[in-house]
Amino acid sequence: xxxxxxxxxxxxxxxxxxxxxxxxxxxxxxxxxxxxxxxxxxxxxxxxxxxxxxxxxxxxxxxxxxxxxxxxxxxxxxxxxxxxxxxxxxxxxxxxxxxxxxxxxxxxxxxxxxxxxxxxxxxxxxxxxxxxxxxxxxxxxxxxxxxxxxxxxxxxxxxxxxxxxxxxxxxxxxxxxxxxxxxxxxxxxxxxxxxxxxxxxxxxxxxxxxxxxxxxxxxxxxxx
Amino acid sequence: xxxxxxxxxxxxxxxxxxxxxxxxxxxxxxxxxxxxxxxxxxxxxxxxxxxxxxxxxxxxxxxxxxxxxxxxxxxxxxxxxxxxxxxxxxxxxxxxxxxxxxxxxxxxxxxxxxxxxxxxxxxxxxxxxxxxxxxxxxxxxxxxxxxxxxxxxxxxxxxxxxxxxxxxx
Ligand code: FES
Numbered sequence: 001x002x003x004x005x006x007x008x009x010x011x012x013x014x015x016x017x018x019x020x021x022x023x024x025x026x027x028x029x030x031x032x033x034x035x036x037x038x039x040x041x042x043x044x045x046x047x048x049x050x051x052x053x054x055x056x057x058x059x060x061x062x063x064x065x066x067x068x069x070x071x072x073x074x075x076x077x078x079x080x081x082x083x084x085x086x087x088x089x090x091x092x093x094x095x096x097x098x099x100x101x102x103x104x105x106x107x108x109x110x111x112x113x114x115x116x117x118x119x120x121x122x123x124x125x126x127x128x129x130x131x132x133x134x135x136x137x138x139x140x141x142x143x144x145x146x147x148x149x150x151x152x153x154x155x156x157x158x159x160x161x162x163x164x165x166x167x168x169x170x171x172x173x174x175x176x177x178x179x180x181x182x183x184x185x186x187x188x189x190x191x192x193x194x195x196x197x198x199x200x201x202x203x204x205x206x207x208x209x210x211x212x213x214x215x216x217x218x219x220x221x222x223x224x
Numbered sequence: 225x226x227x228x229x230x231x232x233x234x235x236x237x238x239x240x241x242x243x244x245x246x247x248x249x250x251x252x253x254x255x256x257x258x259x260x261x262x263x264x265x266x267x268x269x270x271x272x273x274x275x276x277x278x279x280x281x282x283x284x285x286x287x288x289x290x291x292x293x294x295x296x297x298x299x300x301x302x303x304x305x306x307x308x309x310x311x312x313x314x315x316x317x318x319x320x321x322x323x324x325x326x327x328x329x330x331x332x333x334x335x336x337x338x339x340x341x342x343x344x345x346x347x348x349x350x351x352x353x354x355x356x357x358x359x360x361x362x363x364x365x366x367x368x369x370x371x372x373x374x375x376x377x378x379x380x381x382x383x384x385x386x387x388x389x390x391x392x393x
Contacts, residue, residue: 064260089260
């Protein structure tokens with residue numbers, strides 16, 4: 001049945017080369033943990049991606065209940081967490097996944113760094129990777145405010161004050177983020193929400209695409 | 225065919241295990257998310273409490289409009305909502321409380337809302353009309369009679385609950 005559907009589509013669209021190009025390529029011996037167990041270090045990039053997928057999915061489902069408004073944000077989070085079946089689990093996935101993704105990202109960065117895998121011709125991909133890291137930190141920072149509880153509020157106060165210390169443009173950066181010169185409130189929350197669910201994910205998708213295309217173009221760096 | 229021993233190649237075996245493990249992980253990820261999304265669908269229907277609306281001796285054989293308030297809990301938002309009914313005493317002395325929500329597209333109907341149609345409920349939106357007992361006048365947009373409120377009479381007071389829709393005529 002599935003084969004028939006596949007054949008039907010393939011006959012018209014010639015999709016085999018497409019997915020071959022994405023999925024069907026040789027894994028060199030030195031990155032295969034079956035040959036050298038120590039090659040598990042090559043998994044961290046993939047694990048980062050895997051957790052990112054979880055974050056995207058769980059985030060999509062959370063917005064079914066969440067409201068980015070200072071009156072209702074906390075209440076809606078409380079509601080989805082205590083009244084909705086599995087709500088606690090999905091929020092838990094998003095909450096813990098946010099930390100796991102940073103850890104994986106960090107391990108991946110360490111591997112690339114200590115193996116010198118960032119060297120020519122892969123410098124550009126290292127740069128894209130660093131940008132991805134900043135995007136992830138941005139997602140973590142903006143997401144932290146959304147539950148609108150005390151911890152979120154005061155952590156954001158601190159974060160905004162850090163942004164304010166930027167030389168010359170600090171003041172403007174802070175206001176740009178918080179939406180108001182003095183108040184961390186209604187406008188801060190909506191801004192952070194927009195950044196968290198639209199702007200940064202868009203940047204993330206673009207950078208990830210570039211990151212992966214470059215891996216396919218340049219291949220995995222050789223054995224040490 | 226069954227005589228021959230089926231050989232599972234190394235590649236097949238790996239394919240099966242990987243698909244199995246992958247499917248298991250995907251299911252583990254997606255089940256809670258989907259369960260959360262469909263939660264409202266699986267909630268039991270609420271019957272709604274009966275609320276005191278009016279003393280029975282104020283009712284006449286002519287439909288009168290009565291408003292009352294209920295406490296509505298909408299997830300994390302609680303509010304007071306005004307409900308309306310057209311109430312009158314029928315020929316057999318029973319009380320009929322009709323919802324004013326037009327069964328066509330949900331506008332609000334009024335008793336004798338149009339001078340040209342006495343003794344009928346009139347909907348201003350597309351000219352839908354209903355007879356006194358709430359049955360829709362045939363040949364007009366509304367497809368069904370007006371909904372009837374759940375009711376109870378205690379100590380001379382009329383209590384109304386949820387509006388229950390009637391089948392199309
Ligand atoms: S909504 Fe009443 S007639 Fe259309």
